[in-house]
Amino acid sequence: MGTALAIPGVAFANTSCDGAQSVTITAPQPFLPAGTYPVVERPGDGQPSIAVPGSDQQIVYVPVAQLGQLGVPFETNQGGNPFQGTCGVPAGPTFKSIADGLDMDFNFDASGDSNVVGSTISQWDVANESGQRVEVRYGRGIQLSEGSRTRLTIAVPLNYVRVNKSKGGISGAHGNLSSFSGGLAVGLSVPLKPNWWVTPRLAYTITSADSTLGGNGEVVTASLASNLRIDAAGRGEVTLGNMVGHTRSVRTGIADQDKANFFKQQNTWFRNGIAYQLPIKGRALGRDTSIRASYVFTLGTGDKLAYRKIHEASISFGLRMREAEQRTDADLLRLGVLYTHANNEIVHKAGYDSVSLFVGYRF
Known part of the structure; x- marks a missing residue:
């Protein structure tokens, strides 16, 4: 760790995104x-x-x-540390907790119990800073009763963020900086129609980080998502995703935070996306294959955010979902790349860009 962390005493959610100049x-x-x-x-x-x-x-x-x-x-x-966890940086815990509430790869035809494991590796840049993010995720879907399609969903995401050494970047001179966060999310996916599901969800995230990245802290998230599938021209299908969610920093005592300086950060978020999936020729592992492209736009409101408007575009290749196979022994493998962009609305020339590789396996 370098000797000059240029923003001393900043703790996760202990400072408004107005921050220091x-x-x-x-x-x-x-x-x-x-x-x-x-x-x-x-x-x-x-x-x-x-x-x-x-x-x-x-x-x-x-x-x-x-x-x-x-x-x-x-x-x-005028203020705004782009690394502070509550400021909405796409690599940070607040945005990740709300982003996970909308699944653009939603499984409309699931039956029985299922498990999903996935991983994401990202390379990101903010102004003249750069770093990496690694995510590992486990999810489980549980059919509540025989004959019912309503599913209890449980997710456990783990995220590690690293900021490379800098001799004068957005955070001042510093050595390698790091942030680790873990969470637990519980949702209930309810089918209103065979092609239309809604998912209310609650999540808790705890973070341990260097002070320049926001320090230690906790965030709770509540969200309501909607996924609608529409048959498109040809053999493809379109998924429309919409979500409204709310994040709030809390201090339960689980994370080590300074009570005297604790700052309550509350934000309401809106996420809207569209995905198009098309089956393609060729088989893998004995199953049909498909290609999927998606775009999601996120808008953050409420307390001050450095990043309010976030754009995500992805393309992926995977095993095609089929109704007859979405049972307990179902498997679904998908590989893809995600590009994320957001402008910093407080710090001049501190836009965020990242490229992520992701893989997910359902069993």
Whole structure:
């Protein structure tokens, strides 16, 4: 870990996304790399400054008031640490907890109990920062009674986020940073019609993270999703997905959080998506294959968010779903790639982009 975490004392949900100001150096200087730096208090006198990496792993605090005198071209941004978990960054726990509430690969024809395991590996970039995210997920669907299609769904997602070393990125000079989160989600999928299901869902997420990434914290999520399947022209089918959800940071005592500085972050989210699946020629493992393309748009409202509008587009290849095989011994394998983009509405030039590879197996 580097010695200069430039946003000291930030804990998950303990600071509003308005946050502290930041400064973007628009052109590199001999002593100051270009990039965005949060404004912090200089030790000793509390003067608003930016932390600059110096020689021998030392940190030099340059007062913001002196940047103009030194001829440094810069822009001032009003708050918003793009890594803070509650600010809606797509790699963060708050967004992931709400995103999981809408399944665009929904299994309309399931019967009996089933299990799903999946994994996602992402490479992401925010301004001049970069990092990786790894997710492992287990889900189980339980048919509540014989002859009933209503299903209890249980999901356990685990997420690891890493921020690579930086000599002057959006979080200031730092070594490798990391965040780990785990959760439990319980839902009830109810068929209103054979091609139309609704799923109310409750989820709890706990996070352990470096302070610059938001620190430790907890989030609870409530959501209601709708999945509608429509037969399309030819042999394809369209799935329409809609969801409304609410996230709220909480302090139960399970995670180590500072009670005095605890900040309640509440947001309402809307997710709308469309997916098109088309069977294709060729068989794999003795089953028909298909290709699926999808797009999902997410809008966050409520308390301040650095990322309010998030776009996700994916394409995947897998084993085609068939009614006769969606039983206890069913299997479904799908491989795909997901692209995610979001603009930061607080910090200038801090947009988020990521490419993810994912795999899921149903049994």
